[in-house]
Amino acid sequence: MQTTFKSSKWLPYLLLSPSVIIVFIFFIIPSGESLFYSFFRLNITGTRKIFVGFTNFVRLFSDPEYIDSLIRSVLFTVIVVCLGLAISLGIATVANNKSKFFNIYRTLLIWPYALSPAITGMIWSLMLNPKIGVISNLLYNIFGISFNYMTNSTHAMVFIIVAAIWKMLGYNIIFFLSGLQMVPKELIEAAIIDGASPWKRFIKITIPLISPTTFFLIIMNTLYAFFQQFGLLHVVTEGGPGRATDLLVYKLYRDGFISMNTGYASAQSIILLLIVTGITFFQFRTAKKRVFYGN
Amino acid sequence: MKKVLLMCILLVASCMLFATGTKEVEEKTYSIPENVKAAGTVTFWHAMSGSKTAIVDGYAKEFMEMHPEITIEPVYSGSYAETVTKGLAAIKARKPPVLLMSYEVGTQTMLDSGAIIPVYQLNKGEFNFDEITEPILKYYSVNGNLNSMPFNSSTAMMYYNKDMFRAAGLDPESPPTTFDEVAEYSKIIMDAGLASGGISFGWPAWILEQMHAYHNKFYANNENGRNGERASEVLLNGKLGVEILTEWQQWAKDGVLSYGGRTYKANDPFIAGEFSMLLQSTSSLAGIIKSSDFEVGTAFLPSLPGYEKGNSVIGGASIWVLKGHSDEVNAAAWEFLQYLAEKDNAVAWHKKTGYFPVNKDAYNTLVDEGWFENDMRFRTAFDQILNGSDSTAATGALLGNFVQIRDIVGAAIEEVVVNMQDPKTILDSTKVKCDQVLSDYISTVE
Numbered sequence: 001m002q003t004t005f006k007s008s009k010w011l012p013y014l015l016l017s018p019s020v021i022i023v024f025i026f027f028i029i030p031s032g033e034s035l036f037y038s039f040f041r042l043n044i045t046g047t048r049k050i051f052v053g054f055t056n057f058v059r060l061f062s063d064p065e066y067i068d069s070l071i072r073s074v075l076f077t078v079i080v081v082c083l084g085l086a087i088s089l090g091i092a093t094v095a096n097n098k099s100k101f102f103n104i105y106r107t108l109l110i111w112p113y114a115l116s117p118a119i120t121g122m123i124w125s126l127m128l129n130p131k132i133g134v135i136s137n138l139l140y141n142i143f144g145i146s147f148n149y150m151t152n153s154t155h156a157m158v159f160i161i162v163a164a165i166w167k168m169l170g171y172n173i174i175f176f177l178s179g180l181q182m183v184p185k186e187l188i189e190a191a192i193i194d195g196a197s198p199w200k201r202f203i204k205i206t207i208p209l210i211s212p213t214t215f216f217l218i219i220m221n222t223l224y225a226f227f228q229q230f231g232l233l234h235v236v237t238e239g240g241p242g243r244a245t246d247l248l249v250y251k252l253y254r255d256g257f258i259s260m261n262t263g264y265a266s267a268q269s270i271i272l273l274l275i276v277t278g279i280t281f282f283q284f285r286t287a288k289k290r291v292f293y294g295n
Numbered sequence: 296m297k298k299v300l301l302m303c304i305l306l307v308a309s310c311m312l313f314a315t316g317t318k319e320v321e322e323k324t325y326s327i328p329e330n331v332k333a334a335g336t337v338t339f340w341h342a343m344s345g346s347k348t349a350i351v352d353g354y355a356k357e358f359m360e361m362h363p364e365i366t367i368e369p370v371y372s373g374s375y376a377e378t379v380t381k382g383l384a385a386i387k388a389r390k391p392p393v394l395l396m397s398y399e400v401g402t403q404t405m406l407d408s409g410a411i412i413p414v415y416q417l418n419k420g421e422f423n424f425d426e427i428t429e430p431i432l433k434y435y436s437v438n439g440n441l442n443s444m445p446f447n448s449s450t451a452m453m454y455y456n457k458d459m460f461r462a463a464g465l466d467p468e469s470p471p472t473t474f475d476e477v478a479e480y481s482k483i484i485m486d487a488g489l490a491s492g493g494i495s496f497g498w499p500a501w502i503l504e505q506m507h508a509y510h511n512k513f514y515a516n517n518e519n520g521r522n523g524e525r526a527s528e529v530l531l532n533g534k535l536g537v538e539i540l541t542e543w544q545q546w547a548k549d550g551v552l553s554y555g556g557r558t559y560k561a562n563d564p565f566i567a568g569e570f571s572m573l574l575q576s577t578s579s580l581a582g583i584i585k586s587s588d589f590e591v592g593t594a595f596l597p598s599l600p601g602y603e604k605g606n607s608v609i610g611g612a613s614i615w616v617l618k619g620h621s622d623e624v625n626a627a628a629w630e631f632l633q634y635l636a637e638k639d640n641a642v643a644w645h646k647k648t649g650y651f652p653v654n655k656d657a658y659n660t661l662v663d664e665g666w667f668e669n670d671m672r673f674r675t676a677f678d679q680i681l682n683g684s685d686s687t688a689a690t691g692a693l694l695g696n697f698v699q700i701r702d703i704v705g706a707a708i709e710e711v712v713v714n715m716q717d718p719k720t721i722l723d724s725t726k727v728k729c730d731q732v733l734s735d736y737i738s739t740v741e
Binding site: 153 | 404567702710735738
């Protein structure tokens with residue numbers, strides 16, 4: 001017997017409702033509230049609101065600390081994404097050569113991703129501890145660099161970048177590996193017969209064929225680098241020394257939850273929302289033109 | 296595009312609509328009605344971590360045995376800042392705890408929050424506030440009224456490594472008393488190869504506040520915000536502030552100052568013997584003595600010549616009673632607060648932690664018991680604070696949104712001692728930032 005599926009007018013809405021409700025409760029309403037508060041100066045318990053119009057936004061962009069933080073975040077993101085993806089692609093290419101322990105390597109490589117950012121921070125602060133850290137001692141003994149992320153701004157930034165890249169490495173490698181395995185063997189073989197060098201094969205065949213993966217990873221890594229560094233920063237540097245590692249997300253936390261400037265922090269969250277919308281929009285638009293999805 | 300613009304305008308307009316009439320009427324004074332029996336559950340959010348959590352739990356347990364109709368629920372809620380943040384979020388959500396611990400910098404903010412019942416209004420004469428140790432009472436009183444119950448009070452002092460002093464040929468019984476001596480002794484110790492640095496601080500922004508009071512200088516206008524007007528300007532970029540930061544910067548350049556973060560991170564390297572001296576809260580005393588395998592010495596804070604003698608400021612935290620609970624519960628909370636301030640509890644608290652006992656008689660009891668002869672180090676902070684001046688400048692500042700100001704100053708100090716920026720320039724721009732915070736704050740409360 002065949003059952004016919006009678007579609008009612010309401011069924012699609014009903015089926016959509018769980019996700020719509022979740023989006024509403026956790027995204028739309030809080031964002032709306034942030035937008036609302038960004039036009040106010042509130043007292044500490046939120047019982048008094050003074051309407052200040054666009055003052056919070058004006059102040060934000062005339063605050064050198066915020067501009068610095070913005071530039072710092074952008075630089076940080078660019079470095080983490082570029083360096084992170086390059087290293088992961090390199091490792092993935094090596095790991096893709098079927099070796100004896102392929103499966104073990106693959107499992108080991110995903111491990112860093114399973115750690116919480118705070119744990120990542122703890123591990124790296126131990127390794128890079130100015131006095132007792134393994135890596136900082138090696139750096140000192142081999143290169144004569146006395147690495148101290150607590151008192152040196154550049155060192156602190158390097159620390160954060162390295163830890164952030166390392167954390168995302170496993171995730172990137174796994175995706176690159178699956179991307180690399182999708183590359184048809186015949187194409188590579190044909191290229192070998194035509195006499196293309198390994199480098200040429202990599203640039204002309206592999207890279208274009210894995211571009212959907214790369215594109216996906218660029219989006220994920222950008223969002224990761226820009227928005228998910230709170231745990232790491234909170235554990236390691238707390239934005240310091242000075243404001244050397246004060247990324248936008250950390251500044252937002254400080255202003256909103258330590259200094260209790262609800263209005264000012266809301267304005268910052270609106271800017272962050274605009275940035276993330278912008279990034280996604282831009283990447284999807286260019287993706288249509290550049291990314292090769294196959295036939 | 297037009298639609299978006301229209302929506303924006305509508306949104307702003309609706310915000311303005313909401314904004315009118317949100318100023319709430321100020322509360323009347325509260326008092327517990329007659330014949331109310333203290334009972335119910337008293338939630339108490341505090342920031343006493345580690346071994347201190349167990350001590351607080353112990354007080355609650357003992358109290359409940361004496362008062363079976365009252366349940367005390369102490370909850371460790373993270374660091375001071377986290378506890379205050381959680382408390383304020385709970386107030387906003389209209390589910391406040393009954394008792395909330397707030398560190399000293401939250402005092403003005405809590406006072407203006409409109410969410411608290413001042414303890415002097417709860418007191419109907421059953422507790423004599425004069426029993427509270429005087430400098431502590433002075434710090435937490437505003438216009439002569441005590442608003443929150445002091446619990447864990449501390450101040451800053453100097454810790455030093457006596458073994459290291461001995462090894463360097465310095466007299467371990469005469470620690471440095473001036474900034475110059477700190478630098479001089481540090482260099483002797485460093486030259487002898489005993490340590491890689493000379494001195495470090497915990498809570499550097501707080502130490503700067505301490506230094507102002509210690510040299511009898513105001514940290515903020517309106518007599519530190521204590522003359523009835525709220526402070527609207529900080530005075531940290533005066534001669535003293537610049538002099539201190541210039542000195543610290545010189546220390547950093549010479550390797551004498553080993554910067555150790557904004558809270559307690561400097562304790563571990565001190566215990567590990569990486570530098571010989573540490574300016575830190577007295578509350579670390581018991582912990583440092585326990586963890587060090589060298590002889591720990593304690594001393595007064597070092598000073599600069601040419602200033603009047605002030606006093607070190609009370610730090611630590613006090614306990615606030617929050618609105619939104621029944622009279623029975625308020626009475627129960629007040630009962631518990633009195634219990635905490637009793638002499639025996641204050642004595643025990645001091646011995647286990649190094650915090651000041653809040654009860655005046657506790658000091659005498661400790662002397663009678665011979666506690667200080669047993670360990671003179673516990674006495675240093677008392678001597679420092681009881682020998683100091685009781686002027687308003689030495690009492691410390693009351694600032695609105697002090698938490699943010701301390702954060703701004705903390706970053707400024709890092710700019711000076713880590714990034715080697717010019718002290719005067721940094722302090723001037725810090726003052727501008729802090730004054731903005733104060734004027735914003737005042738605009739939301741007045």
